[in-house]
Amino acid sequence: MNIAMQPKIKATSKENTKSENLTEYLIDAIVEGDIAPGSKISEPELAKRFEVSRGPLREAIMRVEGLGLIERIPHIGARVISFSTEHLLELYSVREALEGMAARLAARHITAEEIRSLEAVLSTHSEHIDQVEGASYFHQHGDFDFHYQIIKASRNKKLVSLLCDELYHLLRMYRYQSPRSHSRPEEALDEHKYILQAITNRDEELAEMLMRRHISGSRRLIEQQLDNEQGEEK
Known part of the structure; x- marks a missing residue:
């Protein structure tokens, strides 16, 4: 997964939790191709880069999966969808x-x-x-x-x-x-x-x-x- 670009996460406020900000970042990065179709979503890499615990990160990934932008493949894990x-x-x-x-x-x-x-x-x-x-x-x-x-x-x-x-x-x-x-x-x-x-x-x-x-x-x-x-x- 290529996440070398600058994070787009907004500053956390009372209204926006870390999970919500991560969700917004992942959506934009996937939609705009910054995280390429077919790329594996690395939880450790994202957690380290954005200094968040696994809890908010997994919640964000589940939300993005619910939007159809990420799919889970047995024995492989979460990947960005590819359009057929x-x-x-x-x-x-x-x-x-x-x-x-x-x-x-x-x-x-x-x-x-x-x-x-x-x-x-x-x-x-x-x-x-x-x-x-x-x-x-x-x-x-x-x-x-x-x-x-x-x-x-x-x-x-x-x-x-x-x-x-x-x-x-x-x-x-x-x-x-x-x-x-x-x-x-x-x-x-x-x-x-x-x-x-x-x-x-x-x-x-x-x-x-x-x-x-x-x-x-x-x-x-x-x-x-x-x-x-x-x-x-x-």
Whole structure:
């Protein structure tokens, strides 16, 4: 496991325990590729580097494992997951169904303030695309992520748990570590605008349809890229 980079752990406060800070560090390091896919998680190495006991460390590892970023392999131990084609396409199929539902519910429950926030997010994304001349989409995370905000606006706790906790960081990991050729910035931005317009208009059926179509388009692009890569290897 390569952890030679500077720790990103924030100073411990009343609200943040060592375990929570370690969890945040591990998530970011895995998502951004600082700890590479397939790497073994060395508890002694992490405990020594961050001067923490095994208790908080194991608690952090269990939390990250619960997010699907770490897997335990018999006789080997904890390792960072590696994306397989099957795993990736399954992730997008689940997203298509669940985020379509989230968009439908968001159209029913979203507030004016949340709509303004989504408009601001898309404005920022548009500016970035202009700055890089359409070379990439500007993916932020958490409350600054377009999809994340829509899921939160659904007001469905189970959807929020599944999409913002269990699946969200897997998607972030793929975004960070995938080739730019999987991206379609201007088309994606237009689709986001249409989705937001449907949600703003309280058109539940259209919002769900557009969101499903949007994610399905991303999945097809991934399939095409993977087919091209396999063709080049032959």
